[in-house]
Amino acid sequence: MDRPQHDPVLLDRVVALLRPALDRDGAVLVDATLGLGGHTEAVLASCSLARVVGIDRDPRALDLARERLAPHGDRFAGVHAVYDEIPDVLADLGLDAVDGVLFDLGVSSMQLDVADRGFAYAVDAPLDMRMDGGPDDHxxxxxxxxxxxxxAELTRVLRDYGEEKFARKIAAAVVRRREQEPFTTSARLVELLYDEIPAPARRTGGHPAKRTFQALRMEVNDELAVLRRAVPAAIDAISVGGRVVVESYHSLEDRLVKQAFTAATRSEVPPDLPFVPEGSEPALRLVTRGAEKADAAETAANPRAASVRLRAVERVRPRPDARTDSRTGAAS
Structure with missing residues (x-):
C-alpha cells in the first residue's frame, strides 16, 4: 500500500496562531486530531520549547504519525483516544493544564486515501467508515x-449531516433496494445516488455522493456529539495565555465551535452597565475575527481547503479551579 499523503490546511496560519501560546519552556500542545501529524510536525519545528500530545482514534494513523515524528524524540507523545477524552488523557499524563489545543475536524486524508476504509466514493470498498475500525470496535x-x-431516520441523517436536498428521495430508494439485497460496498450506494439525484443537480456542487458519504461518516462516528463535549473540555484545559484553535469543514461543526467560543468570551455583566467591574471580565477572548478561510491559491492547490473555517480563542483570566503553575508561579 502506498503511504497516505496529507496536505495540512492553513498550516502557516495555524502555527502562527499557536506560537504565542507555546513560546515558553515546557509548553504543551494537544493536537486533538493528530492524523498523519502534519500540523504537529510544523509546530515542533517552529516552536522549539514546546512538546505535543497527539490524540487520534485511528490506530493506523497513530502508528504512521509516531514514525513520522520519531526524530523529535520525547517532545512528542501519541495517545489512542477520541478527542472528547481530553480530560482523561491529561489526567493520565499528570497534566493540570496545557498551553494549546488544536482541532482539525472531519475525515483525514489518510482515511480518504486508503481504499479499504470505505470513506471514499471513488473506489468500491466495504461500507465501514468507523474512524477506529479495529477488531475491538463493535x-x-x-x-x-x-x-x-x-x-425517516435516514432522511434526518442525510439532511442534517450531509445538507442533501434529495435526502427523502435517497432514503426511500435505499429502503427499497435493501429489501432486494443489503448494502455492503460503496459502489452500489454510488450507483443508487447517480440514479436518484437529478442530472442537473449532479452537474453542480461536486461529486453527487459527497454529501451522503459525509453524512454517513458523521453518523457512524457520532462526530457532532463528540465535538459538543470536546470544545468546552479544551477551553477548560488551557492555562492563561493558552489558545484553542479549530478548523471546521461543515456548517454544523462551525456553528458548534462558534457557539462555544461565544459563550466562553461573553461577559456576564448586564449590557446596560456603563463599565465592567474588575474580576467580571470574560475569561477568554476571541483571537480570530469571525471565521477565517483559505485563500484562492491554497484552495486551488488543495481542494480540501475550500470549506475550511478557522477560529481561535485565548484564555486571559485563570480558571476558577486553577492551581499555581510550578513553572511560572502563576495561576494556570
Missing amino acids: RPTAADVLNTYSA
Whole structure:
C-alpha cells in the first residue's frame, strides 16, 4: 500500500496562531486530531520549547504519525483516544493544564486515501467508515446504518449531516433496494445516488455522493456529539495565555465551535452597565475575527481547503479551579 499523503490546511496560519501560546519552556500542545501529524510536525519545528500530545482514534494513523515524528524524540507523545477524552488523557499524563489545543475536524486524508476504509466514493470498498475500525470496535458501520435505519431516520441523517436536498428521495430508494439485497460496498450506494439525484443537480456542487458519504461518516462516528463535549473540555484545559484553535469543514461543526467560543468570551455583566467591574471580565477572548478561510491559491492547490473555517480563542483570566503553575508561579 502506498503511504497516505496529507496536505495540512492553513498550516502557516495555524502555527502562527499557536506560537504565542507555546513560546515558553515546557509548553504543551494537544493536537486533538493528530492524523498523519502534519500540523504537529510544523509546530515542533517552529516552536522549539514546546512538546505535543497527539490524540487520534485511528490506530493506523497513530502508528504512521509516531514514525513520522520519531526524530523529535520525547517532545512528542501519541495517545489512542477520541478527542472528547481530553480530560482523561491529561489526567493520565499528570497534566493540570496545557498551553494549546488544536482541532482539525472531519475525515483525514489518510482515511480518504486508503481504499479499504470505505470513506471514499471513488473506489468500491466495504461500507465501514468507523474512524477506529479495529477488531475491538463493535460500533455500527455505515452499512449497518443503511440497512437498519428507517426511511425517516435516514432522511434526518442525510439532511442534517450531509445538507442533501434529495435526502427523502435517497432514503426511500435505499429502503427499497435493501429489501432486494443489503448494502455492503460503496459502489452500489454510488450507483443508487447517480440514479436518484437529478442530472442537473449532479452537474453542480461536486461529486453527487459527497454529501451522503459525509453524512454517513458523521453518523457512524457520532462526530457532532463528540465535538459538543470536546470544545468546552479544551477551553477548560488551557492555562492563561493558552489558545484553542479549530478548523471546521461543515456548517454544523462551525456553528458548534462558534457557539462555544461565544459563550466562553461573553461577559456576564448586564449590557446596560456603563463599565465592567474588575474580576467580571470574560475569561477568554476571541483571537480570530469571525471565521477565517483559505485563500484562492491554497484552495486551488488543495481542494480540501475550500470549506475550511478557522477560529481561535485565548484564555486571559485563570480558571476558577486553577492551581499555581510550578513553572511560572502563576495561576494556570
